[in-house]
Amino acid sequence: MTTAVVVALLVATGTWLVLRRGLLRVVVGFVLLGHGVNLLVLTAGGTDRRGFALPGQQGQGPVADPLPQAFVLTAVVIAFAVTVHLLGLLRQGQALDEDDDAEGPA
Numbered sequence: 001m002t003t004a005v006v007v008a009l010l011v012a013t014g015t016w017l018v019l020r021r022g023l024l025r026v027v028v029g030f031v032l033l034g035h036g037v038n039l040l041v042l043t044a045g046g047t048d049r050r051g052f053a054l055p056g057q058q059g060q061g062p063v064a065d066p067l068p069q070a071f072v073l074t075a076v077v078i079a080f081a082v083t084v085h086l087l088g089l090l091r092q093g094q095a096l097d098e099d100d101d102a103e104g105p106a
Contacts, residue, residue, distance in 0.1 A: 003043045010036030023093060027086045034079035038072045045069065 010032050017029025045068030 003039065007036050007040045007043070010039065023086070023090045027083060027090065030086065031079070031083055034075065034083075038075055038079075041068050041072050041075070 014029045014032030014034075014036060017025045017032065020026070020029070045065040
């Protein structure tokens with residue numbers, strides 16, 4: 001139940017920030033959306049629906065599904081790359097704004 005609340009809070013806040021003005025808010029909203037979706041995928045993987053790979057491993061506790069973990073690892077790398085790209089666009093936009101201000105009125 002708590003995981004569902006955390007996912008809902010992250011996704012709602014991320015969506016709200018993405019819909020706001022300003023590229024920095026969009027970047028932060030994208031990061032929050034990425035965290036929320038990654039947490040949702042890991043939670044959906046669960047430990048109660050996976051069996052043991054080898055028959056002699058019965059006493060070692062619950063087993064996590066490696067497929068959602070691989071998906072999340074891939075999503076983290078992609079989200080990091082897109083975040084760096086968006087921050088580069090933000091910096092480029094600020095540099096263009098400074099150039100426009102330096103020229104003065106036409």
